[in-house]
Amino acid sequence: MWKYKNQTLISVLGLAVGFTCFALATLWIRYEMTFDSFHKNAGQIYVVYLPSALGATEYNKVTPYPLATYLKETFPEIADAISLQPSFSGEKVTVEGIEIQATIIRVDSSFLRMFDVKILEGSRDFLIPESRSLAITQKKARQLFGNESPIGKTVNNGLTICAVVSDMSKRSNYTFDFLGSNWAAWKTSNWNVSTENTIIELLPGTNLEAFEKKLYEHDLGEGRGFFIKNMTIKPLTKMRYLDPNIEREVRFQDISIFALSGLLVILCSLFNYLTLFVSRFRMRQKELALRVVCGASGGSLLAMLSVEFLLTLLFAVALGCCFTQLVYEPFLALSDIQMDLPAIYRELFVYVGGIILVSLLAFWTILFIFRRISLNVSIRQSNRKLFRKISVVAQLVISIGFAFSTIVILKQMNFLRHTHELGFSFQNRGSVWVSDRALPNGDGSVLANQLKQIPEITEVVYAEGIMNLFPPSNSLGFRIDSWDDKPADAGNIDLARFFVSPEYNAFFDFHLLAGDMLTDTDPDSLVLLNESAVKAFGWHDAVGRHFSSRYTVKGVIKNVYNFAPTIPAKPVFYSKFPPSDRQRYSSGRTTVLFKYREGMWKSCKEKIEQIFEREYAGNTSKTIVNNEEEYNKLLKSENALLKLLSFVSVICVLICIFGFVSLVSLTCEERRKEIAIRKINGATAGDILAMFAKEYFLLLLIGAVIAFTTGYFIMQRWLEQYVKQTNIPAWIYLSIIFVLALVIVLCVGWQVYRASIENPAEVVKSE
Numbered sequence: 085m086w087k088y089k090n091q092t093l094i095s096v097l098g099l100a101v102g103f104t105c106f107a108l109a110t111l112w113i114r115y116e117m118t119f120d121s122f123h124k125n126a127g128q129i130y131v132v133y134l135p136s137a138l139g140a141t142e143y144n145k146v147t148p149y150p151l152a153t154y155l156k157e158t159f160p161e162i163a164d165a166i167s168l169q170p171s172f173s174g175e176k177v178t179v180e181g182i183e184i185q186a187t188i189i190r191v192d193s194s195f196l197r198m199f200d201v202k203i204l205e206g207s208r209d210f211l212i213p214e215s216r217s218l219a220i221t222q223k224k225a226r227q228l229f230g231n232e233s234p235i236g237k238t239v240n241n242g243l244t245i246c247a248v249v250s251d252m253s254k255r256s257n258y259t260f261d262f263l264g265s266n267w268a269a270w271k272t273s274n275w276n277v278s279t280e281n282t283i284i285e286l287l288p289g290t291n292l293e294a295f296e297k298k299l300y301e302h303d304l305g306e307g308r309g310f311f312i313k314n315m316t317i318k319p320l321t322k323m324r325y326l327d328p329n330i331e332r333e334v335r336f337q338d339i340s341i342f343a344l345s346g347l348l349v350i351l352c353s354l355f356n357y358l359t360l361f362v363s364r365f366r367m368r369q370k371e372l373a374l375r376v377v378c379g380a381s382g383g384s385l386l387a388m389l390s391v392e393f394l395l396t397l398l399f400a401v402a403l404g405c406c407f408t409q410l411v412y413e414p415f416l417a418l419s420d421i422q423m424d425l426p427a428i429y430r431e432l433f434v435y436v437g438g439i440i441l442v443s444l445l446a447f448w449t450i451l452f453i454f455r456r457i458s459l460n461v462s463i464r465q466s467n468r469k470l471f472r473k474i475s476v477v478a479q480l481v482i483s484i485g486f487a488f489s490t491i492v493i494l495k496q497m498n499f500l501r502h503t504h505e506l507g508f509s510f511q512n513r514g515s516v517w518v519s520d521r522a523l524p525n526g527d528g529s530v531l532a533n534q535l536k537q538i539p540e541i542t543e544v545v546y547a548e549g550i551m552n553l554f555p556p557s558n559s560l561g562f563r564i565d566s567w568d569d570k571p572a573d574a575g576n577i578d579l580a581r582f583f584v585s586p587e588y589n590a591f592f593d594f595h596l597l598a599g600d601m602l603t604d605t606d607p608d609s610l611v612l613l614n615e616s617a618v619k620a621f622g623w624h625d626a627v628g629r630h631f632s633s634r635y636t637v638k639g640v641i642k643n644v645y646n647f648a649p650t651i652p653a654k655p656v657f658y659s660k661f662p663p664s665d666r667q668r669y670s671s672g673r674t675t676v677l678f679k680y681r682e683g684m685w686k687s688c689k690e691k692i693e694q695i696f697e698r699e700y701a702g703n704t705s706k707t708i709v710n711n712e713e714e715y716n717k718l719l720k721s722e723n724a725l726l727k728l729l730s731f732v733s734v735i736c737v738l739i740c741i742f743g744f745v746s747l748v749s750l751t752c753e754e755r756r757k758e759i760a761i762r763k764i765n766g767a768t769a770g771d772i773l774a775m776f777a778k779e780y781f782l783l784l785l786i787g788a789v790i791a792f793t794t795g796y797f798i799m800q801r802w803l804e805q806y807v808k809q810t811n812i813p814a815w816i817y818l819s820i821i822f823v824l825a826l827v828i829v830l831c832v833g834w835q836v837y838r839a840s841i842e843n844p845a846e847v848v849k850s851e
Contacts, residue, residue, distance in 0.1 A: 085392060085395065085396070090742065091356075091357075091742070092396065094353075094356065094738070094739055094742040095353055095356060095357040095396055095400075096396060096399045096400045096403060097400075097403070097735075098349060098350075098352060098353030098356065098735060098736075098738075098739040099350060099353045099354070099357075099396070099397065099400030099404075100400045100401075100403035100404040100406075100407060101346075101349055101404075101407065101732070101735050102346050102347070102348075102349030102350030102351075102352075102353055103346070103350065103400060103401060103404035103436050103439065104346070104404045104407040104408055104411070105342065105343075105345055105346025105349060105728070105732065106343055106346030106347050106349075106350060106435065106439070107346070107404070107408075107431075107432040107435040107436050108342075108346075108408070108411075108415055108432070109339055109340075109342040109343035109345075109346055110343050110435045111421070111428065111431050111432065111435070112339050112342070112343075112419050112421065113336075113339055113340065113343060114431070115255070115419070115421050115423075116324050116325045116336060116339070117321075117322075117324075117325065118254070118255060119255045119256060119257055119321065119323070119324040120255070120256050120257055120258075120320045120321050120323070120324075121254075121321045122254045123198070123199060123200060123320075124200055125198070125285055126320065126321050127319075127321075128163070128285050128286045128287070128288060128290075129198060129283060129284070129285050129286075129319070129320040129321075130283070130284055130285075130286065130317035130318060130319055130320060131145050131281060131282070131283050131317065131318050131319075131320055131323055132145065132147055132151065132155070132281075132282040132283070132284060132315055132316075132317055133145050133315070133316050133317065133318060134146075134147055134278075134312055134313075134314075134315055135313065135314050135578075143316060144329060145281050145282075145318075145323075145327065145329070146278045146279065146280070146281070147167075147278050147280055147281065147282045147312075148271075148274065148275045148276070148277060148278050148280065148312070149167050149266070149268075149271035149272065149274065149277075149279070149280050150167075150271070150272060150273060150274070150275060151167065151275075151280075151282045151312070152165040152166055152167035152192075152194075152280075152282045152283075152284070153165065153167070154304070155282065155284060156284070158302075159295070159298070159299070161286055161287055161290045161295050162284050162285070162286060162287070163285045163286060163287045164194050164197060164198055164284070164285040165194060165282065165283065165284045165285070166191060166192060166194045166195050166198060166281075166282070166283045166284075167191075167192060167266055167280045167281075167282055168189060168190070168191050168195065168258065168266065168280060168281045168282075168283060169189060169190040169191075169266050169279055169280050169281075170189055170258065170281055171187040171188055171189050171260070177239055177240055177262070178239065178240050179228055179237065179238075179239050180237055180238065184228070186224070186261040186262060187259060187260050187261045187262070188218070188260065188261065188262040188263075188264060189258060189260045189262075189263060189264075190263075190264045190265060190266035191211075191263055191264075191265075191266050192211065192265070192266055192267060193208075193211050195263070196211075196249075198283065198285050199252070199256075199258070201249050201250055201252075201263075202249065202250045203219070203247050203248070203249055204222060204247075204248045204249060204250055205233070205235065205247060205248040206219070206235050206245075206246050206247030206248055207246050207247055208247065209246045209247070210246050210247055210263055210264055210265060211265055212265060213265055213267035213268070214265065214267060214268055215264070215265045216242060216243055216244060217243065217244050217245070217246040217247075217264070217265075218239055218243050218244070218245055218246065218262045218263065218264045219245070219246065219247040219248065219249045219262065219263040219264075220234050220245050220247070220248055220249070220261065220262055220263075221248070221249055221250070221251045221260065221261055221262075222248055222249070222250060222251055223251045224261040224262070225248050234248060235247070235248070239262065243264070245262075249263060255422070257320065257323050257324055257330075258281075266280070275312065283320065284317070296316065296317060299315050299316065299317065300314050300315060300316060302315065332420070332721075333418050333419070333420070333720055333721065333724060334418065334419070334720075334721045334724045334725070335721040338721050338722075338724065338725045341725060341729075342725070342728055345486070345728060345729060345732045346732075348482050348485075348486070348732075348736070349482075349732055349735055349736060349739075350439060351478070351482065352478075352479050352482045352483065352736050352739050352740070353400075353739055354443060354446070355475045355478045355479050355482075356475075356479055356739050356740075356742070357393075357396065358446075358447070358450065358475060359475035359476065359479075361393075361450075372385060386448075386451060389451060390444070390447065390448070390451075393443075393444070393447050394440075394444070397440050397443060397444075401436055401440070404436065405429070408428070408429070408432065409425075412425055412428060418724065473783060476780075476783050476787075477783055477786050477787045477790070478787075479736075479739065479740045479787075480740060480783065480784060480786075480787025480788070480791065480824070481787045481790045481791045481794070482736055482740075482791075483733075483736040483737050483739070483740040483791075483824075484787060484788055484791035484792070484795070484820055484824070485791040485794060485795045486729060486732055486733040486736045486737075487733050487736075487737065487820050488791060488792060488795040488796075488799070488816065488817075488820060489729060489733075489795055489798070489799055490726065490729040490730050490733045491816050491819075491820075492795075492799045492802075492803070492810075492812060492816065493722065493725065493726050493729060493799075493802075494726060494730075495810050495812075495816075496722075496803060496806065496809070496810045497719060497722055497723070497726060498810075499808070499809075499810035500649050500719065500806070500808065501715070501716075501719075503808060504595075505642075505808045506644070506645045506646075506649075506808065507594065507595055507614075507641065507642040507643050507644035507645055507653075508553065508554070508592040508593060508594060508644050508645075508646065509592060509593040510554055510592075510711035510712060510714075510715050511711075511712060512679055512680055512681070512682050512712070513591070513592075513677070513678070513679055513680075513711040513712075514677075514678055514679075514680060514685070514688070514689075514708065514709055514710050514711055515552060515675055515676065515677045515678070515708075515709045515711070516531065516535070516675070516676045516678070516692060516706060516707070516708055516709075517552065517673055517674070517675050517706065517707040517709070518531065518673065518674050518676075518706040518707075519673055519674075519706075523674060528546050528548060528674035528675075528676055529546050529548075531546075531674070531676055531695075532544050532545075532546040532676045534695050534699065535676060535678050535692065535695070538688060538691045538692070538695075540680050540681050540684040540687050540688040540691065541678045541679065541680050541681075541688060542679045542680065542681060543591070543678065543679040544676065544677070544678045544679075545585075545587045545588060545591045545676070545677040545678070546674075546676055546677075547585065547588055547674075547675040547676065547677055548585075548661070548674070550583045550584060550585060550588055550661055550675060552675050553582075553588075553592055553644070553646055554592075554646045554711050554714060554715070556646045556647060560580065560581040560582075561578060561579075561580060561581070562578070562579045562580075562581055562632070562657075563576050563577070563578055563579075564576060564577045564578075564579055564631050564632050565632075566631065566632060566633060567621050567629070567630065567631035567632070568623075568629045568630050568631065569622070569623070569629075571622070574622075577620050577621065577655065578655070579617060579620075579655050579656065579657055580654055580655065580656045580657075581656070581657055581658075581659065582656055582657075582658050582659075583658075583659060583660065583661040584602065584612075584658045584659070584660065584661075585602075585604075585660060585661065586601065586602055586603055586604055588677070589601055589602065589612075589658075591677050591679070592644075594612075594641045594642070594644070595641055595642040596639055596640070596641055597615070597639075597640045597641060597642055598625070598626065598627050598639060598640040599612075599626075599627035599628075599637065599638050599639030599640055600638055600639050601638075601639055602638060602639070602658075602659075602660060606638065606660060607660075608659050608660045608661075608662045609634055609635055609636055609659075610635075610636055610638040610659075610660075611635045611636070611637060611638065611657045611658060611659045612637070612638060612639045612640065612641050612657065612658040612659075613626055613637050613639075613640050613641075613655075613656075613657050613658075614640070614641055614642070614643045614644060614653060614655065614656045614657075614658075615640065615641075615642060615643045615653070616643055616652070616653045616654060616655045616656070617655035617656055617657055618640055619655075620655040626640050627639065627640065635657065635659070641658070643807075644656070645807055645808065647718070648718045648719075649718065649719070649806050649807060649808065650805045650806055650807070651807070652807055653807070685710055685712075689708055689710070692708055693708070741827055741831065759772055773832065773833055776832045777828065777829065777832050777833075780828050780832060781825065781828065784821070784824055784825060784828060788817075788820070788821055788824075792817055796812065799812065800812075
C-alpha cells in the first residue's frame with residue numbers, strides 16, 4: 085500500500101466520498117419513507133386529494149370540512165374518517181403571556197382512534213364542538229411547565245388547557261403540540277370553503293383498486309362543493325414524498341439520484357482499485373511464490389491480500405467519518421432530519437457495512453478466479469488484459485456519464501433563468517407588499533412615488549388591487565358552463581381568474597399571440613386568455629369569442645409559468661380589476677412593482693428600507709421581494725442536485741485520471757523489456773506513444789458510446805418533467821471527448837516518454 089501510495093490515496097479518497105454520499109442519501113431516503121409508518125393500521129390509512137383547478141399542482145389535499153362525514157356515510161369500505169385542520173407554517177402561540185413556537189392542529193374524536201393518541205390526564209372537553217379548550221402533549225407540557233400540571237393554563241389569552249395527551253411516538257406528517265376541536269357551525273354545511281385535510285381508514289381486505297375507481301367516478305351532486313370531483317387517495321405513509329405541495333429543499337427523486345451518485349462513485353473507486361490490484365498481481369508473482377516456498381498456505385496468502393483490501397476500505401470509512409463530521413450540520417439543515425450525530429453514525433455504519441461486505445465478496449471472487457486458473461495461463465494469454473480493459477471502460481462510462489449529466493443540468497438551469505419562453509420576465513424586477521393599514525388612507529400611490537425617487541429604480545407600477553404574479557398569490561376560481569361553439573357532450577371548465585392592468589402586463593412582458601392587449605379604456609368584460617384556456621375551450625381562433633355570457637376574448641397570451649418549471653400552466657383568463665368590486669376582491673395588501681438597474685439590488689433594497697424607516701416608522705408589515713431570488717427558490721432542488729453532481733463529477737474524473745496514470749505506469753513497468761527491444765529495432769518515442777495511445781483511445785471510444793447513449797436516454801427523461809426544455813447540442817459530446825482525449829495523451833505521453841528515455845541495454849539486462 086505504501087509502495088503505491090498515490091494509487092492507495094486516490095482509492096481511499098474516492099471510496100470515502102462515495103461512502104459519505106451514499107450513506108447520507110440512503111439515510112435521508114429511509115427517513116422520508118418512515119413517516120407515519122408506526123400507526124397500528126398505517127397500511128389502511130389514506131389522505132383524500134381533490135383536483136386543483138387553481139393551485140400549482142394537479143391535486144391538493146385541502147378539502148371542505150363536511151367531506152369526511154360524507155365519505156364515511158357514503159362508502160361502506162371506510163372504517164373511519166377525520167376532518168383535520170393542519171397547523172399554519174411558522175405558527176406561534178402565547179402561553180401564560182409568553183410567545184412560543186408551537187403547532188396546533190384541530191381534529192375530531194376519530195383522530196384519537198386512528199392515530200392512537202391517548203388522554204393521559206384531564207378531560208375530553210377539547211373535542212367538544214366550538215370548545216375553548218385545548219390538549220397539550222406530554223413533551224410540550226414538560227418543556228413549558230416542568231413537573232407542574234398544565235391543566236387550567238391559558239393559551240392565546242382565551243383558550244384553556246384541559247388535558248395532557250401522548251405524543252406521536254415517531255415521525256409524522258401531522259405532528260402537534262396542542263390539539264383542539266375542529267368543529268364549527270359555519271363549517272358543517274359549507275362545501276365551498278376548503279381548509280381541512282380529510283383522512284380515511286379503509287377496512288382490512290378492501291380492494292384498493294376498485295375503491296379508488298369508485299371514489300374517482302363518484303358524483304357528490306349539486307350543492308356539494310365547487311371543485312369537488314374526481315377524488316383520489318394517497319397512502320398516509322407515502323404522503324411525505326409523494327405530495328408535491330409539501331415544501332422541501334430537495335425533491336425525493338433528486339435524493340434518489342444523490343444516493344445513486346454515491347454508489348457510482350464507490351463503484352468507480354472499486355473498479356480503479358481492482359484494476360490496479362490485478363495489474364500488480366502479476367508483478368508480485370515472484371514474491372507470492374517465495375512466500376509459498378517459505379511455507380505460506382493459500383489461506384494465509386488470501387488473508388494477506390484481504391487485509392490489504394480491508395485496510396483500504398477501513399481508511400476510506402475513517403475518512404468518510406471525517407467528511408460526515410464536516411457536513412452533517414448543513415446536511416441536517418438541508419434535509420430537515422431530526423437526528424443527533426450518534427444516531428446518524430449508527431445508521432451510516434449499517435449502510436457502509438453492507439457495502440464493505442459486498443466489496444469483500446467481489447474481491448474474494450476475483451481471488452478465487454485467479455486461484456482456479458493458472459497465473460501463467462491467465463496473464464500471458466491474449467485475453468490476459470480483458471478484466472483491465474473492462475474496468476477502464478467502466479470507469480470511463482461512470483465519469484463521462486456524470487460529466488454529461490452535470491453539463492445538461494447546468495444548461496437546463498441556465499436556459500430556465502434566461503429563456504423568453506416562460507411567458508413573462510422576472511430579471512431585474514422586484515416588488516413591495518405592504519398592508520393597506522400601514523398606508524395613508526390605504527393609498528399605495530404615495531409609496532409608488534417615493535420609490536420613483538430612488539436612482540437605482542427605472543420603472544414603478546402601482547398594482548392597485550392586483551394579485552401578485554411572482555411569487556404567485558392565490559387566484560380566483562370560476563367554473564364555466566357556457567361558451568361559444570360548446571360541444572353538446574362537453575362538461576364544465578374550471579378557469580382561474582387573474583386581475584391585471586395594461587401597465588402590469590407591460591411590466592412583466594406578457595407575450596401576445598393573437599388579438600390585442602387590454603387598454604385603460606376597456607371594460608372588465610374584455611379579457612385575455614392563455615394558451616391552456618384556449619385549448620380547454622377547444623377554439624382555434626379565440627379572439628372575439630364569448631364565454632360565461634359575460635366575457636369577450638380580446639387577446640391570447642402565452643402561458644405564464646410563474647410556478648415551479650415542472651408544473652404545467654392551468655387555464656387562466658386575465659381581466660382588469662373592477663373598481664366596484666374592490667371590497668369583494670381586496671386582499672388587504674398593496675403591491676408596488678419596480679424595475680431596478682442590473683447589479684443594483686442590494687443598494688436598491690437598502691434605500692427602500694430607509695424609506696420605511698423614515699416615512700412609515702419602520703413598519704414591519706412589509707415584504708420586499710426580488711423576483712430573481714424568488715425564481716431561484718423554485719429551482720432550489722435542481723441547484724442542490726447540480727452542486728452535488730458537479731462535486732461527484734470532479735471526484736469521478738480525478739479517479740479516472742489517476743487510474744489512467746497509475747495503469748499506464750504499471751503497464752509501462754510490465755512492458756519495459758518490450759519497449760526496450762522495440763527501441764533497439766528502431767522504434768521512436770512517437771511510435772511507442774502511438775502504440776499505447778491507440779489502445780486507450782479505443783477504450784475511450786467504447787466508454788463514450790456507452791456513456792452517451794445511456795446518459796442521453798436518462799437525461800431526456802429527466803428533461804421531460806420540465807414544461808420548457810433545453811436541447812442537448814453536439815458540442816457537449818465533443819467537448820467531453822476532447823478533454824478526456826487530451827488527458828489520455830498527456831498521461832500516456834508522460835509515462836511512455838519516461839520509459840522511452842531509459843537505456844535499452846540496461847533494461848534488457850535488468851529484466
